[in-house]
Amino acid sequence: MALTSNRHSTNREHTSRLVELRTELAHRIAEYLPVEGEKRTDISSLSLHRHDTPTPCNPATYGPNLSVFVQGRKRLTMGGATYVCDESAFLLTSVDVPVVSQIFASKEVPYLALRLALDMPLVREIISREDLPEPPVSSQVRGIAVGITTAELLGACSRLLDLLDTPEDIPFLSKTIQGEIIYRLLRGPQGERLRAIATTGDQSHRTAKAIAWLVANFDKPLHIEKLATMARMGTSTFNRHFRTLTAMSPLQYQKQLRLHSARERMLNDGLDAASAAFEVGYESASQFSREYKRFFGKPPIRDISALRKNKVVAIDAK
Numbered sequence: 402m403a404l405t406s407n408r409h410s411t412n413r414e415h416t417s418r419l420v421e422l423r424t425e426l427a428h429r430i431a432e433y434l435p436v437e438g439e440k441r442t443d444i445s446s447l448s449l450h451r452h453d454t455p456t457p458c459n460p461a462t463y464g465p466n467l468s469v470f471v472q473g474r475k476r477l478t479m480g481g482a483t484y485v486c487d488e489s490a491f492l493l494t495s496v497d498v499p500v501v502s503q504i505f506a507s508k509e510v511p512y513l514a515l516r517l518a519l520d521m522p523l524v525r526e527i528i529s530r531e532d533l534p535e536p537p538v539s540s541q542v543r544g545i546a547v548g549i550t551t552a553e554l555l556g557a558c559s560r561l562l563d564l565l566d567t568p569e570d571i572p573f574l575s576k577t578i579q580g581e582i583i584y585r586l587l588r589g590p591q592g593e594r595l596r597a598i599a600t601t602g603d604q605s606h607r608t609a610k611a612i613a614w615l616v617a618n619f620d621k622p623l624h625i626e627k628l629a630t631m632a633r634m635g636t637s638t639f640n641r642h643f644r645t646l647t648a649m650s651p652l653q654y655q656k657q658l659r660l661h662s663a664r665e666r667m668l669n670d671g672l673d674a675a676s677a678a679f680e681v682g683y684e685s686a687s688q689f690s691r692e693y694k695r696f697f698g699k700p701p702i703r704d705i706s707a708l709r710k711n712k713v714v715a716i717d718a719k
Contacts, residue, residue: 415552418552419489419550419551419552419555422552422555422556422559423471423472423488423489423550423555425559426469426471426513426515426555426558426559426562427471427472427488427513429559429562430449430450430451430471430513430514430515430562431451431511431513433449433562433565434449434450434451434513436451437451437452437453437454437511438450438451439451442565443564443565443568443571444561444564444565444571444575446517446518446519446520446579447515447516447517447518447561447562448515448516449513449514449515449516450512450513450514450515450516451511451512451513452473452504452506452511452512453506453507453508453511453512454506454507454508455503455504455505455506455507456502456503456504456506457503457708458478458501458502458503459501459502459503459504460499460500460501460502460657460660460661460664460665460697461499461500461501461502461661462497462498462499462500462616462658462661463492463494463497463498463500463545464494464497464518465494465495465496465497465518465519465521465598466493466494466516466517466518466519467491467492467493467516467517467519467582467586468486468491468492468494468514468515468516468517469491469514469515469516469517469550469554469555469558470486470487470488470489470490470491470492470512470513470514471488471513471514471515472488472510472511472512472513472514473487473488473504473505473506473510473511473512473513473514474486474487474488474504474505474506474512475492475502475503475504475505475512475514476502476503476505477492477500477501477502477503477545478500478501478502479498479499479500479501479545479647479648479649480647480648480649480653481648482543482648484545484547485547486547489549489550490547490548490549490550491547491548491549491550491554492545492546492547493545493546493547493548493586493591493594493595494544494545495519495544495545495546495594495595495597495598495599495609496544496598496608496609496612496613496646496647497612497613497616498544498545498647499654499657499658499661500545515558515562517558517561517579517582519583519595520576520579520583521598521599523576523579523580523583524583524587524595524599525599525600526580527580527583527584527587528587528596528599528600543594543645543646543647543648544594544598544609544612544646544647546591546594548586548589548590548591551585551589553585554582554585554586557578557581557582557585558582560578561575561578561579561582564578583595604632604634604638604642605642605646607631607632607633607634608632608634608639608642608643608646609646610631610632611628611629611631611632611639611643612643612646612647612654614628614631615628615651615654615655615658616658619655619658619659619662619681619682620659620662620680620681620682621682622682623651623652623655625639625640625651628643628651656692656696657696658681659681659682659683660681660692660693660696660697662681663677663678663680663681663683663689663693663701664677664693664697664701664704664705666680666681667701667705668705668708668709674686674689674690674693674700674701674702675689677689677701678690689701
């Protein structure tokens with residue numbers, strides 16, 4: 402009985418500590434970001450995010466990063482798979498992934514989150530340490546994952562945020578605290594996928610290099626054989642690993658990147674549909690319009706008009 406009582410007491414203390422850390426982080430983010438939007442910080446890899454109202458589905462591209470949610474809720478869809486993140490969750494993306502996200506928030510309970518771009522050389526440096534225990538082996542190696550935040554992870558994020566009050570400490574302490582955050586991720590259930598992406602020679606790492614090239618050159622013609630050669634794999638093996646990481650084929654992936662980019666250029670730069678189509682690599686404006694309507698649910702002109710009417714701003718992009 403005493404053992405059970407002690408265990409329950411420990412669990413209550415742990416839960417209380419998690420609530421305390423989340424509340425503290427929410428307060429700090431709201432303090433730094435009193436209005437809706439995105440704030441880049443003096444720590445170049447760290448940004449803060451706030452929404453006071455729910456958003457419609459919004460396309461974005463996430464690079465390798467960690468998003469920690471402390472208030473509100475976000476739903477993301479990638480390749481037909483849906484991920485729901487609430488205040489107890491974090492989102493880990495280990496490769497560039499195009500997603501569609503939707504935020505649930507209110508003025509009373511705004512959506513508050515922080516995002517940390519992962520320093521992959523630092524990830525590799527930590528992995529190389531002999532005293533780093535390997536995480537349990539998992540069959541899931543997709544490039545996106547949702548995990549449950551721990552007190553240790555939240556504590557490290559809180560200390561990183563504290564550095565914003567003493568900017569003179571950032572050059573010396575920021576990398577150390579980010580290293581701890583990466584260590585916590587590597588020790589958790591999602592650590593295997595981050596390790597695979599970062600480890601030179603691993604098939605996931607080689608596929609990730611090809612994905613990075615495709616992200617930078619999505620407006621160019623797609624040659625699967627060239628990407629497979631870049632990843633040092635046969636075409637069928639490369640296609641299989643690509644689909645495992647991104648939940649879509651290279652052609653579907655490129656198409657989503659093109660459509661997301663075209664939508665952003667029409668919305669933010671005022672381009673017409675035909676101009677946006679040609680800028681992102683389409684040779685046919687009519688094909689672009691068909692694929693745009695199929696993906697976003699409306700033709701380009703109607704979609705952009707609705708977005709402007711609703712004053713949607715793409716603050717949640719990579």
